[in-house]
Amino acid sequence: MMTSEFFESWFLPGIWITIQVTVYSAVLAAVVSFTVGTLRTSQFWIVRFLAGIYFEIFRGTSALVFMFWMAFAVPLLFGVQFLPMGAGVLALGLTYGAYGSEIVRGALAAVAPAQREAGIALNFTRMQRLRRIELPQAWPEMVPPFNNLLIELLKGTALVSVITVADMTFSGNLLRLATNASAPIYTLLLVLYFVLAFVLTRGMRVLERQAKAGIGQTPPSSGLFSGLRSKSTDTAVTGGVK
């Protein structure tokens, strides 16, 4: 059975690793999403083409295989050895960034063309229009799909366990080998992923409300968890950190 000593020395650090991998990959994915997504709206076809190639390659390859490739093929091919976590974060961030770039591109395309024209009429440069007009208006459209993607990413971090990163899933597998208690361990893992995903969703809901308020839309009334939201977010995160 699960000993409390094992839980504390393996499982809790595993949760922390999962959170770390999620955060690092999400930051990388966000940078990739915005960079590739805006480049795909470039006025220069060659830029759109190259960004499109990036998108197609990473959408079309398996994150898991790419992770193996980063961890085991790159050292042989280029003589560079990533830390396992680094390889995992790169693979996840670059892959989910490709999906995210589609969200950014789509939301930018959905900004009314008249806004672009108003920006031109006021003599803004292309970069200024993007930064001050188009991206801020596209942002509220991006938050819900980004929320989905973030949850996908969180669950995708379980992949890093196969390249020896000691995340939640890795610890669970290890514990199962030691105790053979498959049912409680995998049930616990399911619950833990759900709790983390729920916390992320709540956080993104706050972000969505702020984003909508930022373009003068009245946010929808917050419903069931409005009073609990910030509180549950805080306790859950710090609970994981300890």
Added chain:
Amino acid sequence: MSTDQNPSVPGSKDGTELIRFDRVTKRFGSNTVLDNLDFTVAPGKHVTLIGPSGSGKTTILRLLMTLIRPDEGTIRVDGDCLTHEDKGGVLHPAGEKHIREVRKKIGMVFQQFNLFPNMKVLRNITEAPVHVLGMSKDEAEERARELLELVGLTEHIDKYPTQLSGGQQQRVAIARALAMRPQVLLLDEVTSALDPELVAGVLDVLRDIAHSTDITMLCVTHEMNFARDISDDVLMFDQGKVIESGSPEKIFNDPENERTREFLSAIL
């Protein structure tokens, strides 16, 4: 710099014309919207473009605002060519930098207002002066307050555009365009999207501006009383050409062209 590009050279800026269209043709697919159009506007004049829909009036404003490019011909504003630039004596299609330089002189108010929904009223007005003209924030805000007073919206300075009525939004849009201190103000059917009871407020503001400033106005409108009030000249368009022009008294009271008569009797 060549002589005809330099606004300081006499002849290009002799005070007789601020806007010049030279044999401008614009096609959308097989549809020729403007057909070898020539016309000029003198500085400080208020010119109204009238004509049936599809006659190319709005296209003229969009060409001037560089939202679209002509297929043939040249457009000059204050002596500077919007469409081409001179590089070592050879004319090239105008680059972004050159276009932005010329575009400084032009402001536009749109039919659908096109305020930035992600900015409050004040920032809608100050954003471009601060980031495009490099004005200090304090100066831009002071100027914005003056303009909001001019359009009668001081109390709405801290609201988002979605919290304003159409008429109020359009008055903010007018203030926003004026904040860039353009020499030419383009008004593209600025009251067409408004509820009837809001039209008068916007037109009053524009009358005020027309009578109290020396800004050049190019105005596409179906408000003939307004056109009569503010215009020095009226140009009647049909099928991409100017078919008649003259003072508002002449065009509205005694048009010579048959199509002008038909058009006016249909809308008045």
